[in-house]
Amino acid sequence: MTTASVSLGASVSSQSRFMQLALAAFLGIFVMGFVGFSHIDAVHNAAHDYRHSMAFPCH
Amino acid sequence: MNLFRNVVFIAAIAGLVAGVVLACMQAYATVPLILKAEVYEQAGGGHEHEHAAAPAAPADATSGNAMSSAAPAANSMSAATPASAEAAAPAEDEGWAPADGLERFAFSVLANIVTGIGFALILVAVSEFAGGIGNWRQGVFWGLAGFAVFTLAPGLGLPPELPAMPAADLTERQIWWWATVAATAAGLGLITFRKSLPLAILAVALIVAPHIVGAPQPDSYKTAIPEGLHHQFVVAVTVTNLVFWLVLGAVVGVVRGRFTGTATSLRDSFA
Numbered sequence: 001m002t003t004a005s006v007s008l009g010a011s012v013s014s015q016s017r018f019m020q021l022a023l024a025a026f027l028g029i030f031v032m033g034f035v036g037f038s039h040i041d042a043v044h045n046a047a048h049d050y051r052h053s054m055a056f057p058c059h
Numbered sequence: 060m061n062l063f064r065n066v067v068f069i070a071a072i073a074g075l076v077a078g079v080v081l082a083c084m085q086a087y088a089t090v091p092l093i094l095k096a097e098v099y100e101q102a103g104g105g106h107e108h109e110h111a112a113a114p115a116a117p118a119d120a121t122s123g124n125a126m127s128s129a130a131p132a133a134n135s136m137s138a139a140t141p142a143s144a145e146a147a148a149p150a151e152d153e154g155w156a157p158a159d160g161l162e163r164f165a166f167s168v169l170a171n172i173v174t175g176i177g178f179a180l181i182l183v184a185v186s187e188f189a190g191g192i193g194n195w196r197q198g199v200f201w202g203l204a205g206f207a208v209f210t211l212a213p214g215l216g217l218p219p220e221l222p223a224m225p226a227a228d229l230t231e232r233q234i235w236w237w238a239t240v241a242a243t244a245a246g247l248g249l250i251t252f253r254k255s256l257p258l259a260i261l262a263v264a265l266i267v268a269p270h271i272v273g274a275p276q277p278d279s280y281k282t283a284i285p286e287g288l289h290h291q292f293v294v295a296v297t298v299t300n301l302v303f304w305l306v307l308g309a310v311v312g313v314v315r316g317r318f319t320g321t322a323t324s325l326r327d328s329f330a
Contacts, residue, residue, distance in 0.1 A: 008065040008318065021066065021185075021188060025180065025185060028070070028176075028178065028179070028181035028182075029177070030177075031173060031174065031180065032178060035173050036170075039229070041153060045153070045154060046155075046166040049163065052296075053093070054210075054296070055210065055213065055214050055218070055219035055220070055296050055297075057236050058220065059222070
């Protein structure tokens with residue numbers, strides 16, 4: 001599984017690499033957290049069918 | 060920020076494709092069932108058991124059913140006319156909601172694409188730590204892992220639910236959902252990337268632990284929704300999510316392969 005030797009942005013330092021990947025992951029968590037888990041009524045109503053269809057805790 | 064830019068680029072394409080695919084599947088498989096359930100919800104006057112019992116404090120985080128207590132207006136998203144939605148609005152501070160039909164569908168598609176990109180960002184970033192998804196086949200396996208983490212594991216304790224179904228406190232359920240996702244992801248990661256028996260045992264413990272703790276459950280399971288309709292919905296949600304994750308992983312593999320120009324040479328490298 002770890003055989004993909006060519007990586008994206010291979011030239012960056014390992015610390016910078018970690019920070020950038022962590023940043024991307026947190027951005028993803030924030031985006032899906034906001035759309036799928038936000039308690040704001042308007043956001044809930046807009047994504048209502050989506051939340052149910054994803055089995056996210058809803059209502 | 061070269062790497063970050065590449066990750067976002069790949070995630071945007073994969074999330075867009077998989078999100079559109081999921082939205083199409085939902086339009087045929089899950090949304091019709093949600094609309095059916097809302098008919099039951101309305102037939103019950105919109106005051107299902109727990110909903111009726113919920114205190115009238117919509118924004119109160121400790122009252123998970125508060126949002127459901129605003130059910131009359133929420134229901135209106137399916138069958139009611141905008142006029143009746145307005146009529147219901149003063150009773151509960153329900154807030155804005157998309158109009159039925161095209162607008163409601165459009166927002167579902169938008170939610171699918173935006174969160175598709177969110178899931179893709181997580182998938183690409185995490186997989187890069189493990190060397191990256193080299194081709195569509197590796198992507199399919201990563202997609203299976205994503206399905207297990209984000210759908211299967213939380214779905215065991217908190218099965219997909221239809222409107223008007225009783226449920227425990229919203230915040231508690233969300234906390235359990237996230238904790239289960241985190242524990243399952245950590246467990247699968249330990250099993251896959253650490254070749255050590257004690258760590259594998261720890262991994263199994265991590266995966267099992269949330270289900271021993273148990274998901275927050277409602278006081279009563281009494282609902283107007285027929286068992287058959289709910290079962291159909293659980294199957295539809297699970298299968299559509301499975302396809303979504305397989306597509307997401309595969310597209311990430313293909314796009315990333317194009318990006319690095321190594322798709323063919325890595326084709327058989329998995330397992």
